[in-house]
Amino acid sequence: MQSIWETRQFHRTPDLVVIGSGIVGLFTALFYKRNNPKHHVVVLERGPFPSGASVKNAGFACFGSPSELLADLEKEGADAMLARVENRWKGLLELRAEMGDTAIGFEASGGHEVYAAHDPLYTRVAERFDVLNASLRPIFGKSVFTWDDGAIARYGLSGVDHLAHTELEGPLDTGLLMGTLLRKVLAEGVFLRPKADVLRVEDGPGHVRLVLQDGDELEAANVMICTNGYAQQLLPELAVVPARGQVLQTAPIQGLRVKGTFHYQEGFYYFRDHAGGILLGGGRNLDLTGETTTQEGTTPLIQEALERLLREVIIPDTPYTVTQRWSGIMGMGPSKTPIIEQRSDRLFVAVRMGGMGVAIGIRVAREAAALVR
Numbered sequence: 001m002q003s004i005w006e007t008r009q010f011h012r013t014p015d016l017v018v019i020g021s022g023i024v025g026l027f028t029a030l031f032y033k034r035n036n037p038k039h040h041v042v043v044l045e046r047g048p049f050p051s052g053a054s055v056k057n058a059g060f061a062c063f064g065s066p067s068e069l070l071a072d073l074e075k076e077g078a079d080a081m082l083a084r085v086e087n088r089w090k091g092l093l094e095l096r097a098e099m100g101d102t103a104i105g106f107e108a109s110g111g112h113e114v115y116a117a118h119d120p121l122y123t124r125v126a127e128r129f130d131v132l133n134a135s136l137r138p139i140f141g142k143s144v145f146t147w148d149d150g151a152i153a154r155y156g157l158s159g160v161d162h163l164a165h166t167e168l169e170g171p172l173d174t175g176l177l178m179g180t181l182l183r184k185v186l187a188e189g190v191f192l193r194p195k196a197d198v199l200r201v202e203d204g205p206g207h208v209r210l211v212l213q214d215g216d217e218l219e220a221a222n223v224m225i226c227t228n229g230y231a232q233q234l235l236p237e238l239a240v241v242p243a244r245g246q247v248l249q250t251a252p253i254q255g256l257r258v259k260g261t262f263h264y265q266e267g268f269y270y271f272r273d274h275a276g277g278i279l280l281g282g283g284r285n286l287d288l289t290g291e292t293t294t295q296e297g298t299t300p301l302i303q304e305a306l307e308r309l310l311r312e313v314i315i316p317d318t319p320y321t322v323t324q325r326w327s328g329i330m331g332m333g334p335s336k337t338p339i340i341e342q343r344s345d346r347l348f349v350a351v352r353m354g355g356m357g358v359a360i361g362i363r364v365a366r367e368a369a370a371l372v373r
């Protein structure tokens with residue numbers, strides 16, 4: 001039995017329901033609400049708070065390391081690679097402008113790619129380094145990557161011979177970003193309904209019906225699915241597969257010299273300083289099949305590889321304690337381009353952010369919100 005107040009305030013048919021309160025879902029709801037201030041906008045989230053990759057990631061504000069960009073160039077050609085870099089870079093600038101650097105804990109401490117001793121990857125990158133810089137110049141207005149091998153000793157790294165640096169990247173505080181974004185979205189009039197696990201989406205002519213895990217059902221004029229790595233649970237035909245990423249964090253380390261964000265082994269590993277310790281993730285390549293899952297969890301195989309890297313490369317001969325381990329689910333597919341599309345009159349999707357959602361999330365959301373009329 002609803003009161004008239006509940007019916008009018010909370011239970012009227014939403015003009016837009018967004019499923020998923022990650023960075024994409026929250027920004028989509030925010031931009032749609034700004035475009036349509038009188039509309040009723042509700043975000044449904046399965047967890048008690050945002051629970052997907054947006055609150056599990058490593059917090060790299062990055063647009064691609066030299067080896068990643070060269071691999072993209074080989075696979076997709078120059079135009080696609082450059083368009084993606086531009087999208088990521090503009091996304092980071094928009095994110096920082098919208099939220100403010102302090103509110104997201106962004107530090108301009110630089111991004112790095114490090115190459116192991118005798119690494120053939122280094123030769124491949126070195127041969128094309130200047131050409132890559134030249135092709136990126138129109139986006140950044142300067143040579144964005146420089147060699148800075150002298151910094152290897154300063155950062156205390158071992159077994160590393162070469163280091164490429166860009167001053168335009170850096171770490172941010174993922175928790176601060178998502179907390180601030182959630183508060184902003186609520187303050188601008190969007191409703192969040194947590195613990196609302198959507199089981200089924202039934203697309204009808206006049207509205208979309210949503211069936212929730214708890215048995216409740218609701219109708220919406222329009223629905224935007226922003227569930228990224230979980231997208232196939234609602235739309236099995238979408239070309240998005242889950243990709244788990246594992247992470248660990250150490251306690252503060254006395255005399256820690258690592259500063260900024262680091263990519264290693266073609267981006268299969270990534271590490272940064274955080275809270276006086278090291279935050280380190282990666283190793284999916286060791287068990288791609290096992291890590292193609294929506295199940296959260298860590299495995300000894302990958303966690304041991306991460307710790308080996310810690311001991312042998314990042315903080316050699318330094319005692320450390322791992323204080324936390326976790327995983328997050330990304331959405332990947334045959335292409336690195338996100339899916340932002342209208343599926344029917346009233347049903348829309350914005351998914352498949354790969355490992356780039358921090359950077360591109362805000363732009364994906366702007367485009368997604370504009371699709372809904």
Ligand SMILES: Cc1cc2nc3c(=O)[nH]c(=O)nc-3n(C[C@H](O)[C@H](O)[C@H](O)COP(=O)(O)OP(=O)(O)OC[C@H]3O[C@@H](n4cnc5c(N)ncnc54)[C@H](O)[C@@H]3O)c2cc1C
Binds near residue numbers: 019046053058062246
């Ligand atoms: C370990 C790791 C490290 C990463 N590092 C970086 C990085 O450094 N830089 C970067 O740019 N990107 C990084 N990424 C990728 C980035 O985090 C993601 O691309 C981005 O967060 C995706 O945002 P999203 O909103 O699309 O999805 P998500 O944040 O996953 O949000 C989806 C939401 O939908 C909810 N949901 C799912 N199904 C349902 C349902 N049926 N009903 C209701 N709710 C549902 C989930 O609970 C979740 O809250 C990393 C990811 C991981 C896992």
